[in-house]
Amino acid sequence: MATTLFRQNAARSALRTLKPITGARAGLGGVTCTRGKATLPDLPYDYSALEPSISGKIMEVHHKNHHNTYVTSFNNFTEKLSTLSSSSDQSPQSIADQAALIPLIKFHGGGHINHSLFWENLAPKNQGGGELPSGALGKAIDEHYGGLDKLKEKFNAALAGIQGSGWAWLVQDMGTGKLSIVTLQNQDPVLPPLRPILGVDAWEHAYYLQYQNRKAEYFGAIWDVINWKAAEKRFK
Amino acid sequence: MSNDTYSLPKLPYSYDALEPAISKQIMELHHSKHHQTYVTNLNNALKTLSSSQNDIPAQIALQPVLRFHGGGHINHSLFWQNLAPPDSAEAQFSAAPKLTAAINATFGSEQAFRQKFNAALLGIQGSGWGWLVKFENEGGRIGIVTTKDQDPIVGAGEVPVFGVDMWEHAYYLQYLNGKAAYTENIWTVINWKTAEERFLGKQADAFTVLKASI
Numbered sequence: 425m426a427t428t429l430f431r432q433n434a435a436r437s438a439l440r441t442l443k444p445i446t447g448a449r450a451g452l453g454g455v456t457c458t459r460g461k462a463t464l465p466d467l468p469y470d471y472s473a474l475e476p477s478i479s480g481k482i483m484e485v486h487h488k489n490h491h492n493t494y495v496t497s498f499n500n501f502t503e504k505l506s507t508l509s510s511s512s513d514q515s516p517q518s519i520a521d522q523a524a525l526i527p528l529i530k531f532h533g534g535g536h537i538n539h540s541l542f543w544e545n546l547a548p549k550n551q552g553g554g555e556l557p558s559g560a561l562g563k564a565i566d567e568h569y570g571g572l573d574k575l576k577e578k579f580n581a582a583l584a585g586i587q588g589s590g591w592a593w594l595v596q597d598m599g600t601g602k603l604s605i606v607t608l609q610n611q612d613p614v615l616p617p618l619r620p621i622l623g624v625d626a627w628e629h630a631y632y633l634q635y636q637n638r639k640a641e642y643f644g645a646i647w648d649v650i651n652w653k654a655a656e657k658r659f660k
Numbered sequence: 661m662s663n664d665t666y667s668l669p670k671l672p673y674s675y676d677a678l679e680p681a682i683s684k685q686i687m688e689l690h691h692s693k694h695h696q697t698y699v700t701n702l703n704n705a706l707k708t709l710s711s712s713q714n715d716i717p718a719q720i721a722l723q724p725v726l727r728f729h730g731g732g733h734i735n736h737s738l739f740w741q742n743l744a745p746p747d748s749a750e751a752q753f754s755a756a757p758k759l760t761a762a763i764n765a766t767f768g769s770e771q772a773f774r775q776k777f778n779a780a781l782l783g784i785q786g787s788g789w790g791w792l793v794k795f796e797n798e799g800g801r802i803g804i805v806t807t808k809d810q811d812p813i814v815g816a817g818e819v820p821v822f823g824v825d826m827w828e829h830a831y832y833l834q835y836l837n838g839k840a841a842y843t844e845n846i847w848t849v850i851n852w853k854t855a856e857e858r859f860l861g862k863q864a865d866a867f868t869v870l871k872a873s874i
């Protein structure tokens with residue numbers, strides 16, 4: 425069978441992605457938008473700034489390519505939805521087409537939200553990465569988990585238990601104020617009544633170039649670059 | 661319950677045999693590390709299961725772990741066998757005359773089939789697999805099925821003809837986020853001889869590879 429061998433590399437596909445116009449920062453989790461469009465937020469640090477926990481290469485592909493794909497796909501599918509929903513044709517077929525877009529919007533919108541929160545809850549060591557939480561969040565962690573080390577242990581067990589692609593989150597219940605750890609599959613975002621405090625990407629693309637199948641090492645190393653100040657700001 | 665344990669099946673080719681479609685480094689990690697982990701965890705789960713004989717809650721609690729790691733072992737065992745070096749006779753579409761006829765009848769052409777299969781692969785959200793499946797209980801029709809994580813094709817009368825691993829570990833070291841290129845190149849290493857045999861056989865025939873690895 426004669427099939428041409430495709431040789432696409434990440435750098436090439438990165439060039440094809442649109443450079444977003446820098447827009448006004450929206451309040452939520454650093455998710456930015458310009459003229460009704462979601463845009464890729466700039467990282468608050470260099471790609472190599474999280475080394476040795478996360479390599480510069482991983483950060484670059486993860487931000488420029490993976491995250492950007494979620495942004496452009498989200499815009500693409502929401503635009504399709506708004507065209508369909510503003511049309512005078514609201515036949516069963518049109519409604520079925522609109523319904524079919526919802527899971528795609530959830531997936532790519534979730535991917536955009538999750539990665540935006542993730543970049544923000546990471547920080548280089550020389551900018552406070554890994555520094556133990558103080559204030560109200562630190563107190564809540566002590567009370568609820570008996571200290572940061574116990575929280576890490578539980579969080580890493582949750583990460584290790586993810587079957588397939590997903591995320592682990594430290595969340596706060598908006599009603600009770602209680603902390604807990606949840607895992608969510610694929611790009612499902614943290615939704616009310618839960619509030620995201622801290623997220624870790626457990627997709628293979630988040631660590632594979634550096635850690636390959638040794639994901640426990642990635643889960644261990646990420647704590648050195650957790651931005652507890654950002655987590656503290658999310659905690660109410 | 662028997663105390664047999666599963667073991668990692670040997671690859672029917674060397675780690676570098678699928679280059680340039682799949683690199684040696686990917687194949688080595690994928691087989692010796694990822695697949696091995698599924699085998700190890702499957703055996704552990706089976707051991708726990710056999711010591712929970714009169715404990716139905718414990719048995720039920722084990723089901724997700726068994727499904728995931730057992731599925732991982734099944735899927736990878738089938739996957740290695742339905743791949744072949746690109747210049748081998750097995751990797752030619754002509755090695756599957758009966759399946760070719762069914763593909764043409766169902767999808768219009770080989771080209772249209774590949775397009776549809778690739779669209780299905782690229783539509784997977786998260787980790788999963790794409791399969792061509794024969795449905796024995798539906799007149800032997802064939803169809804494209806995607807599954808999440810390590811869910812295996814084991815339903816009544818479902819014969820996995822061939823599968824493509826769409827977990828990121830299956831292509832990332834070579835293709836990074838360029839998974840479309842991986843789904844194009846995989847067609848150069850599909851083992852059509854194995855696919856034809858599975859298509860002509862029954863579900864149990866496809867799974868003989870598992871018996872061999874006990």
Ligand SMILES: [Fe+2]
Nearest residue numbers: 490491627629
């Ligand atoms: Fe991603």
Ligand SMILES: [Fe+2]
Nearest residue numbers: 490625627630
């Ligand atoms: Fe990610």
Ligand SMILES: [Fe+2]
Nearest residue numbers: 694825827830
């Ligand atoms: Fe795999």
